[in-house]
Amino acid sequence: MPQTITEKILSRVIGRAVTPGEIIYPEPDLITTHDWYVVNFDSALQALGVDRLYAPEKLLISTDHEPVAVSRQAAERQHAVRAIVRKYGIEHFYDVGRGGHGHIFPMELGYVAPGMLVLAYDPHVTNYGAVGCLGVSLVVEISEVLACGSAWIRVPDTVRVNLQGTLQPGVTVRDVAQRMIVDLGSDLVDYTVVEFGGPALAAIDVDRRMTLCNTPVEIGAKSSLFETDQITEAWLKPRIGDRFEHIRSDPGANYKAAIDYGLGLIEPQVAAPPTPDNVVGVSTVAGTKVDYAFIGSCANSSLADLRDAARILRGRKVSAGVRLIVTPGTQQIAAEAAAEGLVKVFIDAGAVLTAPGCGPCAGGRIGPLAPGEVSINTGTRNDPGRLGPRDAIYLASPLTVAASAVMGRISDPREFVH
């Protein structure tokens, strides 16, 4: 039987051919959780009478939600996390100053390979799909994986999206990601894996593939991933060497739907409150005054994203009365951004950089909003209250956020980028 990428991965993991819809208990190749779900899983295991992990060598923990503790509570939690890491003998622990964002740096460091299955606490583990890996979030049920080695998942159907055409100037993959979840719709992608392929892949690098893999989960997709190609190979080979193998769906594989998706007509998109799929063209909300801008999060904190922002910020100043926070995704990205001179561009523009990780997007523990303030940012979600009481969060591309920060109001980046 011809198989999709997802069916191939799950079949390998459980040792027989899977069928969409069936319930399986797969043992993942890697497990991830972050600093806000370590004390909790430890408590869950203690309540069960479990005093060791089923496979501690598979668990990777990253301190990305609150890397620099900004409260005594956070400092005490970090202290507790370090003790728990020692207690269970967890080798792959990336504390503040080591890795950065747990949905990004494991790819940089060679933990993630095409064809792997990763089970995680956090929903945006789907980023790993950028290199052909299936990442699935189980939220609190990750405790079951830690205790028993597996947890149930339903083998999903796949929706194939063939990307075609070329982006217009001033339009980025973030705009595509936002527009696409509206065009696909939750009825189609619910429970499915969104699989990306098509001729436009040749112009979409791994950084930007993460952005596309980040978003479908917001409307109910189980995960999202790219088939591998020469771009994947060139990016991963130096990191994982001979462990690199291509993974693609078989000809004739059974998709729930196969859609040709054109990039050429897409304009800059903004997701207005209250949900990430409340998406409009930038002109609809242009002129809305903003107090606060942020470039970062697991959706948009790659070197490509920082370069985009710097294209607009170079030689310009953030508008008076607006604060702009930039959070590089990882330690490596921060170092490369410094080496390229991007950090100087941001500082000269009047922006401030925070420690690599989630930045303010993780519930506003770092850099929250005052009541009633308006933010435009590249975060993952815009639920009311995410960054502060009575906030209003608009989600957009790094170009649109940088342009808006300069103008002090939501602005079309095409006025800056020709």
Next chain:
Amino acid sequence: MELNYRGRCWKFGDNVGVDGDMMPLEFALQRETRLDVLAPYAMTGLDPDFPQKVRSHDIVVGGKRFAQGNPHIQGLLGLAAHNVGLVCESIPRGSLRNALNAGLPLLPACPGITQRLESGDELEVDFRSGRVRNLTQNWEQTFDPLPAALLDIILAGGWQPALKRRVEEMLARGAAQPT
């Protein structure tokens, strides 16, 4: 625990929100999971009298994307606290997992069913076979039931009791031999 419920229909529309419609958001933010605390607030965003009027083994019927939104478990626990069953046209995956975690019997994929019944209808639902009977309007229809592995979680009383049982079996076998 038997999985055949007979009771009255409580019909709701499409896009019922897990936060707000099914349960005030504050309980999710507080990570409140005590059933006796949540029960008086179940579905009150849509029907303030629901907790007073609902009876054990009544059936909540939802449209598309029932329990949509951030996958908080509190709205599903609110239903489980009243010992009702759930039948819906569709439910997002996070809320499906939470329904199982809450031990709430459900039929998660019953397309078109909201067109065929009204609140107050007398229903009989067999969650094991997927058969729904409307005794008021005199029809029956069979939908896909949950797979057996997921029915087992409901029969155990939800995810935590099911996990506890799995861990006990694992430890009894010797911890080196998990399933």
